[in-house]
Amino acid sequence: xxxxxxxxxxxxxxxxxxxxxxxxxxxxxxxxxxxxxxxxxxxxxxxxxxxxxxxxxxxxxxxxxxxxxxxxxxxxxxxxxxxxxxxxxxxxxxxxxxxxxxxxxxxxxxxxxxxxxxxxxxxxxxxxxxxxxxxxxxxxxxxxxxxxxxxxxxxxxxxxxxxxxxxxxxxxxxxxxxxxxxxxxxxxxxxxxxxxxxxxxxxxxxxxxxxxxxxxxxxxxxxxxxxxxxxxxxxxxxxxxxxxxxxxxxxxxxxxxxxxxxxxxxxxxxxxxxxxxxxxxxxxxxxxxxxxxxxxxxxxxxxxxxxxxxxxxxxxxxxxxxxxxxxxxxxxxxxxxxxxxxxxxxxxxxxxxxxx
Numbered sequence: 001x002x003x004x005x006x007x008x009x010x011x012x013x014x015x016x017x018x019x020x021x022x023x024x025x026x027x028x029x030x031x032x033x034x035x036x037x038x039x040x041x042x043x044x045x046x047x048x049x050x051x052x053x054x055x056x057x058x059x060x061x062x063x064x065x066x067x068x069x070x071x072x073x074x075x076x077x078x079x080x081x082x083x084x085x086x087x088x089x090x091x092x093x094x095x096x097x098x099x100x101x102x103x104x105x106x107x108x109x110x111x112x113x114x115x116x117x118x119x120x121x122x123x124x125x126x127x128x129x130x131x132x133x134x135x136x137x138x139x140x141x142x143x144x145x146x147x148x149x150x151x152x153x154x155x156x157x158x159x160x161x162x163x164x165x166x167x168x169x170x171x172x173x174x175x176x177x178x179x180x181x182x183x184x185x186x187x188x189x190x191x192x193x194x195x196x197x198x199x200x201x202x203x204x205x206x207x208x209x210x211x212x213x214x215x216x217x218x219x220x221x222x223x224x225x226x227x228x229x230x231x232x233x234x235x236x237x238x239x240x241x242x243x244x245x246x247x248x249x250x251x252x253x254x255x256x257x258x259x260x261x262x263x264x265x266x267x268x269x270x271x272x273x274x275x276x277x278x279x280x281x282x283x284x285x286x287x288x289x290x291x292x293x294x295x296x297x298x299x300x301x302x303x304x305x306x307x308x309x310x311x312x313x314x315x316x317x318x319x320x321x322x323x324x325x326x327x328x329x330x331x332x333x334x335x336x337x338x339x340x341x342x343x344x345x346x347x348x349x350x351x352x353x354x355x356x
Contacts, residue, residue, distance in 0.1 A: 018046035022081045025088025026050035033336035034085050078103035083343045107143040108339045114143040122240040124152045125341040130159050137349035144342040149334040150174045151237035153309050158247045164282040166271035167247035175256035175263040216255050261300030266325040280313045303328035
């Protein structure tokens with residue numbers, strides 16, 4: 001099996017204070033974003049192994065300034081790997097995670113497949129910092145489940161809204177993009193759009209429903225995971241990361257005919273009158289940006305490539321003490337940042353090399 005010059009030399013080079021990492025699902029949209037984020041944040045890795053299924057073997061991927069090959073997910077690929085990122089779908093994660101665990105690797109799961117495994121923790125470092133929460137260091141931690149990006153945005157906004165006053169009611173509608181279903185989901189949305197405009201039958205392998213030029217609250221019966229289960233995951237992750245004293249949240253998830261980026265409409269009813277500027281000031285800060293009048297309004301398009309939650313705040317003219325928040329986020333980027341930050345937080349308690 002061919003490897004990049006960087007990977008080949010790294011296997012024999014002294015490690016010093018550097019780690020080895022692997023990305024399972026490296027050819028996926030999330031996997032590519034994780035690889036980019038490892039490089040962007042200068043994660044201390046001497047070797048990053050790009051692994052995926054047979055369909056992607058030999059595919060070239062950029063890894064910083066180097067080009068690397070996608071390799072097969074084999075047991076030996078996890079030897080001496082300190083951190084393994086699972087960026088594929090639920091089924092692929094379940095097929096290979098035990099091999100990484102048994103090899104001594106710390107596990108960072110972007111698919112939420114390992115959420116119910118013993119010791120698993122749903123985490124968002126953004127929200128932990130907002131809460132002033134410091135988790136104890138563990139020498140052998142369970143799987144780190146990166147919180148769903150929509151739950152991260154909702155938790156951060158609702159925790160900050162409390163600084164302006166008590167939140168009596170919070171209701172959110174979240175619009176899901178095709179990129180959450182990976183490249184195949186985006187391709188099917190594209191092909192449905194083309195076929196509709198040319199009066200051809202629609203492909204429905206991914207969604208089992210029409211998503212082009214349409215908005216739906218559930219997929220067809222053949223699609224797994226169901227949209228209802230993703231909605232439940234967002235709400236569950238929100239409750240886990242925001243804490244028991246966070247505002248209660250009502251949530252509806254809809255599949256939108258957009259390729260990339262979440263949009264969120266969040267209605268807040270405050271316990272007493274709040275000046276709009278006071279709420280905006282409470283919400284703005286690290287990882288939350290409110291564009292000024294000269295900038296584009298928040299949208300899934302303007303959020304692409306951004307590491308912040310883009311936000312606008314508007315008074316609800318029909319309800320007293322109420323506001324509408326409109327937010328947009330780059331789902332892949334926020335997921336990747338959450339995964340790499342989770343690994344960074346684990347380095348303090350992890351010696352270099354395999355842990356028995």
